[in-house]
Amino acid sequence: MVDEQRVRHSEAEEAAVVDSDLERATREAANSLLQxxxxxxxxxxxxxxxxxxxxxxxxxxxxxxxxxGLDAYAGNFRPAGIKIGESKHIPPEGHLVPEFVEELCDYVNENWEKRTAIHLASFVMWRLNWIHPFTDGNGRTSRATSYLVLCVKLGMLLPGSQSIPEQIVANRRPYYNALEGADRRHEALGSFPENIVEKMEELMSGMLAEQLRNTHQHANGAR
Incomplete structure (x- = not known):
């Protein structure tokens, strides 16, 4: 049985710099807090x-x-192709990555005043995963970037004991389904239709509501 937590794990050329599973887990946890x-x-x-x-x-x-401390290409775009385990999507070749990332940034910046915070955050979440620009940490980076865009667009540090990125890590399947739905729509149309990340928007909206609900319950003394 495939581990659902690893189902879309990147398969890049070997670039890891940590061999011990325990050391890697410890470093990942520390890096997560820093991120x-x-x-x-x-x-x-x-x-x-x-x-x-x-x-x-x-x-x-x-x-x-x-x-x-985990990967030799940390903070650099991948130099070659990459596969995503158990996914039909084949990310673009390495030499195309900078162009696609620049295009993503342009989309967000040009639509900053036109589109909602949920749409922009959802688009970033999907498109960065679609590009898969790194040898490792693509999911972590897409979730962090998406959450950054959401908070800045809303003009606040969102409260809540379980943030959207944390909710995704706790239950990845709906997140994977939303990514794959946008992948299929993009493959069929070859463009960015207005509803391309509709499923991701629904997921993000629900998780935002859950994050804020947790804050409301805490404010009322619930544990």
């Missing part, structure tokens, strides 16, 4: 009046923090 702090600081900078634009350099930095 969350990096997102928090980026949001606070934006709330403090610093102009926000989604740039490839910011995405690269979030990946570097996520897999620092």
């Amino acid at each position: 969350a702090e990096r997102v928090r600081n980026c949001v606070l900078d934006a709330l403090d009046g610093q102009p926000f634009k989604l740039r490839p350099s910011r995405i690269l930095d979030l990946n570097r923090v996520a897999i620092d």
